[in-house]
Amino acid sequence: xxxxxxxxxxxxxxxxxxxxxxxxxxxxxxxxxxxxxxxxxxxxxxxxxxxxxxxxxxxxxxxxxxxxxxxxxxxxxxxxxxxxxxxxxxxxxxxxxxxxxxxxxxxxxxxxxxxx
Numbered sequence: 001x002x003x004x005x006x007x008x009x010x011x012x013x014x015x016x017x018x019x020x021x022x023x024x025x026x027x028x029x030x031x032x033x034x035x036x037x038x039x040x041x042x043x044x045x046x047x048x049x050x051x052x053x054x055x056x057x058x059x060x061x062x063x064x065x066x067x068x069x070x071x072x073x074x075x076x077x078x079x080x081x082x083x084x085x086x087x088x089x090x091x092x093x094x095x096x097x098x099x100x101x102x103x104x105x106x107x108x109x110x111x112x113x114x115x116x
Contacts, residue, residue, distance in 0.1 A: 038086070041054060047067065049064065051064060055075055061100060063089070081106065088101050
């Protein structure tokens with residue numbers, strides 16, 4: 001009886017660490033918001049959250065979005081942010097210099113969608 005519980009606990013522990021480390025919000029510098037205009041080069045509209053790639057400051061950046069259900073509930077559609085569509089983003093970059101940013105809001109024309 002104890003062995004199956006130990007196996008289950010070990011399996012849980014092994015999966016919990018990568019999930020917690022995935023995108024810890026403390027990894028981003030919230031003291032320095034960035035706002036940029038541009039287009040996504042790539043877009044992934046799925047779970048656990050949307051993601052994109054965007055060229056900025058001479059690098060290709062990973063762009064971390066909100067869960068797609070939340071974005072859709074707040075009125076943002078995939079069609080509005082498809083690669084090639086002009087958008088404005090506000091968010092935070094990673095503290096460690098990794099070219100990745102967490103987006104707080106997306107502006108399309110006069111429309112603003114808060115992601116968090």
